[in-house]
Amino acid sequence: MITSTPVYSQANGQAESSYKIIINNLKKKLGRKKGKLAEELPYVLWADRTTPKNATGQTPFSSVFGAEAVIPTEMVYPTARTSIRDPQTNNENLVQDLDTVEELRDQASFRMAAYQQNMAGE
Structure with missing residues (x-):
């Protein structure tokens, strides 16, 4: 099994890095409105998936x-x-x-x- 490539992102830290970016963007977007997570999550995910890396x-x-x-x-x-x-x-x-x-x-x-x-x- 290949464990050091983007195919196996758990081993090379890419998954954690992506999660960290999404969580930080959610924190910025939500501010004090933490109860709106379900409403804001699709927009944050869309922004992450459509932003060039x-x-x-x-x-x-x-x-x-x-x-x-x-x-x-x-x-x-x-x-x-x-x-x-x-x-x-x-x-x-x-x-x-x-x-x-x-x-x-x-x-x-x-x-x-x-x-x-x-x-x-x-």
Whole structure:
């Protein structure tokens, strides 16, 4: 079993690091409103999953799904990205993104290795 890679995040501290970020963001968001945890948690998780990480240069969402997430607000108040969306073209783009997702993951892996070397050298 591989225990020193992102596949096994419990062994390399990535899970704890992610939890720490989520907990700190929840504390900032909630302030004195601690009883609103259930209401605020989805927003904090969404923000974490759609924020590019320094180590990979990609969002966790794009690393998993191979495409950038569209935030709910963009569906209510269209942006340039969502207003020119054509369902047929969108489906073709998603298929194309699936073809290149492994390449994006490899790039993220190389960036993460370089980031780790840089951090170890500091």
